[in-house]
Amino acid sequence: MADPYPANEADASRPSAKSTTKSLLDRVLSLVRREPEDREGIKAILDAAHGRHLLDAESYAMIKGALAVSERTVGDIMVPRSRMDLLDITQPLPALLSTIIGTAHSRFPVYEDDRDNIIGILLAKDLLRCMLDPAIEVRALLRPAVFIPETKRLNVLLHDFRASRNHLAVVIDEHGGIAGLVSMEDVLEQIVGDIEDEFDEDDETTIFAEGETQWRVQATTDIDKFNEALGSNLPDDEYDTVGGWLGGQLGRIPRRGDHAERDGLRIEVVRADARRALWLRVKRLPPPDPGHNAASDTE
Secondary structure, three states: OOOOOOOOHHHHHOOOHHHHHHHHHHHHHHHHHOOOOOHHHHHHHHHHHHHOOOOOHHHHHHHHHHHHHOOOEHHHHOEEHHHOOOEEOOOOHHHHHHHHHHHOOOEEEEEEOEEEEEEEEEEHHHHHHHHHOOOOOHHHHOEOOOEEEOOOEHHHHHHHHHHHOOOEEEEEOOOOOEEEEEEHHHHHHHHHOOOOOHHHOOOOOOEEEOOOOEEEEEOOOEHHHHHHHHOOOOOOOOOOEHHHHHHHHHOOOOOOOOEEEEOOEEEEEEEEOOOOEEEEEEEEOOOOOHHHHHHHHHO
């Protein structure tokens, strides 16, 4: 019996649903099987995944940060020698404590006679033993210092930190001199961004006094709040935060050690990641000497 509903020519030329599904599946599989040939290919896949909302912004940034770590060296992120906070082994304990409290670090390279002669690393918590037993010498509390070259890649350094359980390394240049300092936290922040510390516990408080003339300030502090607390007059017409204003003054993303002066204040970056400044140290500068200015005017 003939088909009562014969297919017309258009239906005959139209692909079946089964063949269409198979074609789409082949295209998807071909995309999946296509492996990136280099890092740029990997980044392109990540960009596409993020653009299609398959990766959230935080995961996207972390994966890209992990890739970047394998391409960067210690010299790219280290604290330079001129900005290292060191302890002098010949100083009395009260002087050492003053430096430790003022800088708020947990680990310090210790030198003897010359800043290039680093003899060990002191953990701030180890000084508690001196409080319990004044007879203990600070020298006995020192831990061995780890020295690494500027050219060491960050992914290798991170592996070494984890294997040795060290958190701090002294960087040396090609001539064997001290070039800088790098910590595990510095490396991790290249991947995950800011790592919260004890100053991050209070979401409302962003300005912390460290003395009568010194403060530790979150870079995200509103300029209005900063001006009110410190009696300054930072402009807020272009920027909302102190970190944003500082970046505008520098003309780039602030890095650790960068600073600017305004309204009798020195504003210095003490912590930053690859995207922004995180923590600032603000010091009130002493007033200029009127006598010095007068002498200069008469010259």
